[in-house]
Amino acid sequence: MEPLSTAFTIDLRRLTVLRELQRRGSVARTAEALHLTPSAVSQQLSALAREFGVPLTERDGRGLRLTGQARVLLSHADLIAAQLERARSDLAAYAEGGRGTVVVGCFSSGILGLLPPALRALRERLPELRVDIVEAEPPDLFTALDGGQVDVAVAVDFAAAPAHTDARYTREDLLTDVLDIALPRGHRLAGHAEVRLRDLATEPWIIGRASSCCGAVTRSVCAASGFTPDVRHAVDDWAALSGLVEAGAGVALVPRLVRSVYAGRELAIRPAAGAAPSRNVFVAVRAGAEGDPVLRVVREELRAAANVLRG
Template sequence: MIDLRRLHVLRAVAHYGTVTAAARALHFTPSAASQQIRQLARDLGVDLLEPQGRGVRLTPAAESLLAHADAIQARWDQAELDLRADHGDPAGVLRVTGFPVAVSVLLAPLAARLGERHPRLSVRITEAVVPAIFDLLFEGAADLAVVESTPHNPPMSDTRFDQQPLLDDPFDLVVPDAHALAGRDRVDLAEAAHEPWIAPVPESPCRLQVLAACGAAGFTPEVVHHAGDWNATAHLVAHGLGVALIPRLAHVTPHLPITRVRCAGDPHRRLLTATRAGGHARPAVTAALRELRELAPTALA
């Protein structure tokens, strides 16, 4: 008989990449986590970890076991949902998470709507970014997330998570009001090729998207300033220090002397909803997803 607690430790090692990181997430000591995996290996009669440099890696047997482990976890979650099913109004605690802009324009109004329509449901919001968002989902500390689609996300084929498109958030070219492009209805980004640029900081998931949009227009921008906050970016533009691409969902300080201009080709970032596998079947998550799909188009208006 497989001990599901030990199987969860192995899943955590695969998710976090090391025994130490998995132990930290599970509130174990590294030696206790290692002991759990060694005992699971003895129970199954196979090796699950093998040395790799100064660390360890999963054996082929462990990789095979994980495919079953993810399915077992999904079935267990579904069993809990079935046992606790409330066929009335969604109730209990719904834990949602997302990156800052999503919290501001989607999750905050979501919580307000759900509170009005489902008084027995309590929504708890946690601001986070990838990869922490997927860690929260994996750990069961979040039930629903709104994330940006980035190369750092788990692949869409990852059976531990259910990721679905929510909306495309267009990037606008933001220039000072006095700029020659400010009066245009739409602009080709190539027309801003020789401008000084303000780009997201290297760790921002939007940095690659901004650089890719410029690349698609045929140029590499001369980045003179970096900012991690869209409002800070807008202030830099307002002071005439460069131009920038800012997502339409990002609200900035009103009355700044800046103009948003739509871009030819509609460069955008894609927003996704994410749950644990099967998590969307929970009544509270189903209600939240329905509200998010109604909120998404209005957020861009």
């Protein structure tokens, strides 16, 4: 390739494509996440390689892998993105914030248990602020955060979530959400004060999709207890899941964040014996955006709501 000119310019959108390719691992998945065609993704990557005068991808069987030069560029791309967010934050601070719209992306049980008290408090503190909620989970949630469609991400740590060390985000842990065992009221173990997960190895299970945070966590918890659950019903809606358990269709793990959904059901909710299965809930913004005065207030109220839930 031609050497890099001292007067070169960069299309930042092409850096976004490269960052998404690093996250997704293939052109097809990158195209789907960014709502582009695979051809458009390849063209953007080729154009970025020409701008820098270095190869950014190389063939790996039928797919592509990033070159060493691409990984060097990505480390700078994270810094560029963070600096742009700091500029945005400084401008928002200059205007003193409190107006406009903030979009919060959150997983379903977080919307049920964590967001309502935070939203009520935000209406009191910033009555002119509009807060929009989008239900989303990693990795799509963080693609939306990277692209600016979401300003604040509330998520659960699991395989699809970004690592704690990911420099693209400023993150903060909010709470540990414990998972209890939901049994039909007449189940043979319903009278026990606590239940060993291993004792449910032969039961039919009701679990969310493997790609969902709770579905993934439930499967990993069962695996750690020494068995693979017999998933009879794949259900992501907590009210529907509770109804199926109540009807005797199976057993499930339910997060305490959604206890309001199953509180009135004919269920036996029992803690798991031993170390309680749980999931870590965190909030993240784009690196550099942590100084934005409005996002700071949103994060403060999420922390306050989490503190109440922790008791």
